Amino acid sequence: MTATSSNSKSPTSSTTTKKSVLKKLTPGISEDVILELSREINSMLSFAVYNGITVNTEVNSLIQNSNVDDLINAHNLLCKNVAPATPKSIRFTKKLNQESDGKSIFNKLPLLRNLILLALFFLIAYIATGMTTEVNNDSLDKGMMNNSGVPLLLNVVYLGSVAGLGVLFYLLKDVSTSLKNGSLIPENAISYLSQIILGIIAGLIMSEIIAFYTSDPQKINLFNKSVLALIGGFSSDAIFSILQGIINRIKNIFLTPNPSN
Numbered sequence: 209m210t211a212t213s214s215n216s217k218s219p220t221s222s223t224t225t226k227k228s229v230l231k232k233l234t235p236g237i238s239e240d241v242i243l244e245l246s247r248e249i250n251s252m253l254s255f256a257v258y259n260g261i262t263v264n265t266e267v268n269s270l271i272q273n274s275n276v277d278d279l280i281n282a283h284n285l286l287c288k289n290v291a292p293a294t295p296k297s298i299r300f301t302k303k304l305n306q307e308s309d310g311k312s313i314f315n316k317l318p319l320l321r322n323l324i325l326l327a328l329f330f331l332i333a334y335i336a337t338g339m340t341t342e343v344n345n346d347s348l349d350k351g352m353m354n355n356s357g358v359p360l361l362l363n364v365v366y367l368g369s370v371a372g373l374g375v376l377f378y379l380l381k382d383v384s385t386s387l388k389n390g391s392l393i394p395e396n397a398i399s400y401l402s403q404i405i406l407g408i409i410a411g412l413i414m415s416e417i418i419a420f421y422t423s424d425p426q427k428i429n430l431f432n433k434s435v436l437a438l439i440g441g442f443s444s445d446a447i448f449s450i451l452q453g454i455i456n457r458i459k460n461i462f463l464t465p466n467p468s469n
Contacts, residue, residue, distance in 0.1 A: 237276055245279045248295040252286040255298045255390060263289050293390040301390050317387075319397045323380055326404065330372035337366040348433045352416050364412070367437045371411020374441025375404050406448065407441040414440030414447065 249271060256263045263286065270282035287294065304316055337343050342359040343366045355363060379400050386392040415437040440447055 242276060242279065245276075245283055249279065249282055249286060251295060251298050251302070252283075252290050252293075255293065256286070256290055259390070261289055290390075294393070297386075297391045297393045300393055301387075319392075319400070320380075320383055322397075323376060323383065323400065327373065327376040327380065330369045330376060333365060333369035334373060337362050337369065367412055367415050367433065368408050370434050370437040371408045371415075371441030372404065374411060374438040375407025375444060378407075378442050379403060403444060407444040410444040410447040411437040411440035 249267075253263065253267070255261070267282045267285055270278040270285075290298070340362055342362045347355060347359050347363055348367075352360060352364070383392070383396075383400075386396070415433045
């Protein structure tokens with residue numbers, strides 16, 4: 209009798225297993241995605257209420273229905289309300305506040321600490337090279353082509369430090385704005401590093417290659433070179449866009465479009 213009952217139950221259990229497998233394989237939005245939508249909606253609502261951001265009243269009825277389409281519509285509305293913050297940046301900011309209770313702002317946000325340390329480094333390099341006798345109006349007027357040895361190195365370090373101060377001036381302002389708006393994300397640390405390198409390169413390009421020479425060489429002085437390096441570092445994105453535009457125009461001259469078939 210025991211063997212017979214166990215054999216009679218096995219087809220039922222196998223059928224149940226097949227149904228569960230088929231249910232898992234059924235295409236559509238998974239429960240995890242729906243739960244993630246609900247979490248992000250609650251997170252954005254909490255962020256909006258805490259920061260006094262106006263929220264569309266339509267969100268309330270959409271959330272109460274708990275329909276997937278309604279949840280997506282509510283998510284889209286809230287993303288517009290809390291912009292430029294995003295669910296990712298809100299979660300990151302909340303995590304920083306929860307895990308860094310009692311810590312200073314430098315320990316709470318290593319990105320800000322690293323940017324300030326880099327700014328101090330460039331400031332020290334700027335002062336140290338500016339105090340040397342090799343960095344003066346005449347040596348900067350000569351540029352890279354007519355300089356050599358230690359004077360060339362000191363002049364390049366001087367201009368690079370000015371460009372570095374320019375880009376860090378921009379990045380520190382951008383970080384403070386992102387913290388205020390709640391739009392800071394972990395990937396900013398990588399993008400800021402690339403912006404610093406691009407800023408130094410852009411500053412050197414502006415001061416040494418795209419320098420605004422006048423008819424009188426004596427008018428090219430320390431102030432002009434420093435300002436160009438500072439502008440190049442601060443507006444590295446603009447310099448990149450300008451150079452990219454020049455390259456695109458050159459490509460359009462030499463490359464002809466393929467004739468349509």
